[in-house]
Amino acid sequence: MSGTVKLTYGGNEWEFPVLEGSEGEKGIDFGALRKKTGLVAHDPAYGNVGSCESAITFIDGEKGILRYRGYPIEQVAERARFTEVCYLLIYGERPTDDQLKKFRSGLTYHTLLHEDMKKFFEGYPANAHPMAIMASMFASLSTYYPDNDPALNDLNIIRVLAKSKTIAAFAHKKSIGQPFIYPMNDLSWPGNFLRMMFAVPSEPYEVPEVLEEALNLLLILHADHEQNCSTSTMRMVGSSEANLYASISAAICALWGPRHGGANQKVIEMLDQIKKSGMSMDAFLDKVKDRDSGVKLMGFGHRVYKNFDPRAKLLKAAADRIFDQLGVNDPLLDMAKQLEEHALQDEYFVSRKLYPNVDFYSGIIYRAMGIPTEMFTVMFVLGRLPGWIAHWREMRADPGYRIHRPRQIYTGENEREFVDMGRREL
Numbered sequence: 001m002s003g004t005v006k007l008t009y010g011g012n013e014w015e016f017p018v019l020e021g022s023e024g025e026k027g028i029d030f031g032a033l034r035k036k037t038g039l040v041a042h043d044p045a046y047g048n049v050g051s052c053e054s055a056i057t058f059i060d061g062e063k064g065i066l067r068y069r070g071y072p073i074e075q076v077a078e079r080a081r082f083t084e085v086c087y088l089l090i091y092g093e094r095p096t097d098d099q100l101k102k103f104r105s106g107l108t109y110h111t112l113l114h115e116d117m118k119k120f121f122e123g124y125p126a127n128a129h130p131m132a133i134m135a136s137m138f139a140s141l142s143t144y145y146p147d148n149d150p151a152l153n154d155l156n157i158i159r160v161l162a163k164s165k166t167i168a169a170f171a172h173k174k175s176i177g178q179p180f181i182y183p184m185n186d187l188s189w190p191g192n193f194l195r196m197m198f199a200v201p202s203e204p205y206e207v208p209e210v211l212e213e214a215l216n217l218l219l220i221l222h223a224d225h226e227q228n229c230s231t232s233t234m235r236m237v238g239s240s241e242a243n244l245y246a247s248i249s250a251a252i253c254a255l256w257g258p259r260h261g262g263a264n265q266k267v268i269e270m271l272d273q274i275k276k277s278g279m280s281m282d283a284f285l286d287k288v289k290d291r292d293s294g295v296k297l298m299g300f301g302h303r304v305y306k307n308f309d310p311r312a313k314l315l316k317a318a319a320d321r322i323f324d325q326l327g328v329n330d331p332l333l334d335m336a337k338q339l340e341e342h343a344l345q346d347e348y349f350v351s352r353k354l355y356p357n358v359d360f361y362s363g364i365i366y367r368a369m370g371i372p373t374e375m376f377t378v379m380f381v382l383g384r385l386p387g388w389i390a391h392w393r394e395m396r397a398d399p400g401y402r403i404h405r406p407r408q409i410y411t412g413e414n415e416r417e418f419v420d421m422g423r424r425e426l
Contacts, residue, residue: 001028008282009037014273019050022060035056040407047303051232056089056390057224064307068224069093077314082219083107083189086386089224090393103158104189111163111183111192113170114144121174130171130378135252137167142245156244157389164385165189169196175374184326190215191380196250197422198370210325211369215261217318218362220382222386226304229263230254235389235395236404244392251388252381261380264363271332271339272362281335289348298384299360300343306353315361319368328368336364 002020005028006013014036017029027050034040043049058067066073069088076085086105087095095103120140124133141163146158170180173196181196191207194215200204225231233254238247255261273286287295302309323333340356343349366376395401 003243007037009039012037016407019053021053022055023060024049031338034407040409042409046232046406051227052235052395054226054391054394055092056387056394057226057312059304061304061306063301064305064310064313066310073221073310074314077217077220080220082190082216082223083381085220085223089386089390094109102262106155106158107162107187107189110159111166111185113163113166117144118170118180121170121180124174126175126177128175130168130169130175130375131175131252131256131381133258134167134378134381135249137171138164138252139243139249142243145245147243147245153244153393156395160244160248160389161189161385164365164382165193166196168375168382169193171378172197172372172375175372183302188212188216190219193296208326210322214318214322214365214369215364218379219383220385221314221358221362224384224390228260229257230384231388231391235391238392238395239404241403244389247392248388250387251384255380255384261377261384263298263357263359264366264380264382265376267336267359268332268363268373268376269295270298274335274339275331281338284339285342285346285349296341297349299363300349300356301352302357305355305357309357311358312356312360315358315365315396316356319361319365322365323368326368330366330368331365333364336360364400 002018004015004017006015014032019027019029023028030041041049056069058070059065068076068085069092071088076088080088083104084095084100087100108171117137117140120137121133138160141159145152145156145159147153166183171178179201181199182200183192183196187195187207191212194207194211195205227235230251234247234251237250238244242250258266274281279287284295285297287293288297319333323330340360343354362379363373363376366379367373371379
């Protein structure tokens with residue numbers, strides 16, 4: 001605790017404790033606000049509410065800092081593999097060699113889906129969105145692997161991380177009418193996914209190292225990001241003691257929207273529209289500045305960062321390297337660079353601290369890797385799973401956790417009589 005604050009209202013005065021985090025962040029503990037004062041805090045979209053205490057991820061949006069369990073994202077992205085980051089986020093510390101070997105073995109052993117689940121894919125229409133498939137398939141996992149026993153939590157965590165890439169790849173194969181490709185035990189987590197995505201039966205396929213490294217980077221950069229919409233959904237649903245699979249299904253649905261996980265797809269669509277229109281970058285930015293035009297600059301700005309998103313810096317640096325190694329000449333990458341340059345020289349965007357975020361470059365890289373646009377948000381799911389699991393596990397380990405139940409300020413009609421109008425027939 002770090003001191004108190006006083007609240008004065010209606011001639012009364014109350015004191016509330018101030019909590020301080022390990023990085024100096026301070027927050028007023030309003031846990032007893034309604035009990036003491038009869039008032040509730042009104043903060044639409046929870047922009048100023050600390051919904052929990054967490055030891056997983058630290059963000060300083062003003063300075064452009066992102067750390068996983070204390071480790072700077074720049075170092076993690078350069079030196080780690082995705083599976084190690086999963087363990088770090090979920091269990092709090094980096095694994096020993098033996099722990100990592102056992103963890104990776106579990107991720108390999110549990111990659112297969114129950115054969116009956118293939119029938120679910122057969123029931124989806126050919127044009128089913130992969131995110132709808134992901135959400136429903138995760139919910140259905142709970143029918144095969146009940147997790148009401150806390151002793152099974154670690155095993156279910158392994159199952160989620162292992163089977164997620166299989167579900168995602170099968171969803172893609174379903175959408176293009178190709179047969180499913182089963183996982184191989186001698187491949188890495190990213191390599192296994194890429195093979196299931198792109199290989200076809202009876203034809204040899206070797207996972208390109210550049211794609212494997214690019215996917216490893218993208219997964220790490222998406223692994224957690226504090227109390228965002230989908231993570232908060234994960235905690236809220238989990239607070240009802242819903243199982244891990246149901247909580248993840250809810251988080252997937254929250255991630256689906258274009259304001260969250262679907263934003264990188266919107267970046268690609270925006271660049272495509274600029275290209276087709278033949279507009280100059282300055283002309284496009286003028287439309288963005290005109291609020292009546294309805295045109296938005298996708299991939300810029302962030303609710304948390306008021307500086308460069310550190311993940312965007314890493315992806316920008318990686319994009320050139322990945323494109324060179326793949327031999328891809330994508331005009332959208334050049335357009336993205338031009339758009340960024342023009343926007344960062346425009347006082348309108350600079351004064352509003354609108355800098356590129358992770359979505360601005362991730363979609364372009366996925367496109368270069370051959371990932372279809374409708375799969376972009378699914379890729380976000382695969383990366384964010386360890387963060388969701390870490391928050392679910394952290395919350396459930398707190399003996400004092402309560403079911404989430406926000407309050408509201410009612411603005412509807414006052415009490416009125418429901419007049420009998422004789423409408424009693426069925």
